[in-house]
Amino acid sequence: MEKAVDEVISRLAEIEDTANRMNDAVEVRKKEISAEMEARTKDFDETLSADTNKKLEELQNRLMKEKEEALAGLEEETGQLLEKLQQKYDKEHGKLSDRLLNEMVRS
DSSP states (O other): OHHHHHHHHHHHHHHHHHHHHHHHHHHHHHHHHHHHHHHHHHHHHHHHHHHHHHHHHHHHHHHHHHHHHHHHHHHHHHHHHHHHHHHHHHHHHHHHHHHHHHHHHHO
């Protein structure tokens, strides 16, 4: 009977060793998975950052172009208005001067 007890104890020790090796293997695999997830997360963050920066740059370029186009339109419109005012002044300067002079003389 002592032999049977020794055999059971030996078998339990083997089972415990096997369980410990399995736990060690699980811990190693957990570390591998954790490292892999960190690498994936880092890659994702870098890709996301690069995409975001690219989209921001494209948006800034588009807004800058729109602003330049709007400014060019305003400059052209302002130039046309000034030209019209100058033409009106040139055309009606004499009349306005005469009218002003007549108003001053009557007063």
